[in-house]
Amino acid sequence: MSSNPTWVVKSYPVGMPRHEDFELEDRGTPSPRPGELLVKTLWLSVDPYMRARLSPAKNYAAGQKIGDVMQGGGVGEVVTSESPLFKAGDIVLGDDFGWQPYTVISATTATRLDATAAPVQTALGCLGMPGLTAYFSLLDVGRPKEGETVLISAASGAVGQIAGQIARIKGLDAVAVAGTDAKVDWCKSIGYRTGINHRIAENLVEAVSAACPDGVDVFLDNTAGPIHDAGLLNMNLFGRIVVVGTVALADRFDQPDIGPRYLRRFLVSRIRMEGFLLDDFDAKFASARAELMEWYRKGLLEAKEDVAQGIEAAPFAFVRMLKGENFGKQLVKL
Structure with missing residues (x-):
């Protein structure tokens, strides 16, 4: 297996999360099972809701255990597909990307993106x-x-x-x-x-x-x-x-x-x-996305992004976002 530096949850934060609450491990490239996709990560999203995952307390967002691969929204390119729904080369959006260059996600939770309609990272921001x-x-x-x-x-x-x-x-x-x-x-x-x-x-x-x-x-x-x-x-x-x-x-x-x-x-x-x-509004997602896309194409929506570079930056980007130090949608580009 090739190198795949991966951020895992090291400890539950006491107070404001710190980058020390995460640990970078080389876990190797994972292998997809039937119904899954091996994806090369292009963009990761860090969002405030992830704070709720870093706690053993019951919350609306599923918590993560110590030693788990940290997860969040991401966009990537399919490398290997074990599902008839996608093929290698497809660009997909998912909410279960690991903080790692190569990740495995479920095909049933993935959404194919049209890279010609808008920059793919907008699926994690203004169009997502x-x-x-x-x-x-x-x-x-x-x-x-x-x-x-x-x-x-x-x-x-x-x-x-x-x-x-x-x-x-x-x-x-x-x-x-x-x-x-x-x-x-x-x-x-x-x-x-x-x-x-x-x-x-x-x-x-x-x-x-x-x-x-x-x-x-x-x-x-x-x-x-x-x-x-x-x-x-x-x-x-x-x-x-x-x-x-x-x-x-x-x-x-x-x-x-x-x-x-x-x-x-x-x-x-x-x-x-x-x-x-x-x-609570998932039944209306399609119509809302269509209207957001229409406004975006007409130039009525402007999206400002704050981009951190490289997988090493993920926890630092997460913490600075929680502190309000970002300017625009906080993303990590791999």
Whole structure:
């Protein structure tokens, strides 16, 4: 078997994950069984949901055991197919790629990609899970009406950048929350009316109020933490909060995350808060992908990517993404 440097889970993180929680081993090139594909990895995706996998606690994402090959979304080229569904040379997308140059995935979970339609890595970003998350969390759960104000945290990230552009397309007033002035400026260049650098704002509640003088109708919360509290205190009557992600809690996973309690705001303003998981919308994936692709082809969607190079970079890219140090969709190119 040829060399195949592979990242495995070495330890469950205590607090914020570190690259030391992973170990690089040469496990050799795996062999596909019937119904499986041996794939040469081209791109790996690192995403906030993976934090939930690095814990023995029960969660919506299947946990990984110590010694397991770390897994996530990926795009690659089929080397050997043990399934009639695919042939060698096909470019495929899967959510069960190992962090390794050569990986085996199930043919039933793989999706063939058309490399002529869009760059293949967009299947991990604007045309894939993050794009679909932005689409359904904003439109199906947030249910915005034309002209309403939409506040979006982690606005330059994989989900936030697409959600802000969908808001622009749909005639909404989009306001960004991001972690640097450069990120805020870029958000404004893709259609956000204005933005807030949450790392330098002296008072986040006041900063959101100033950016949203008519209040917030829909809050797409990709972070939790203090940004969540500031958004809540600016919600309008019958406002909708969509909890998409809790990356601000990555350093205290499975610990109580209650900050200031403003429960009466939900009563007085009749606010609805709902958690979001993409799998709940799988029956609508095809139509949503078609609309995202149409917007992309027309130049209405711009995708910013933050690319780390080489399999050695995978855990470092993962940790920097959790810390908000990435600018755009975080990818690893092999």
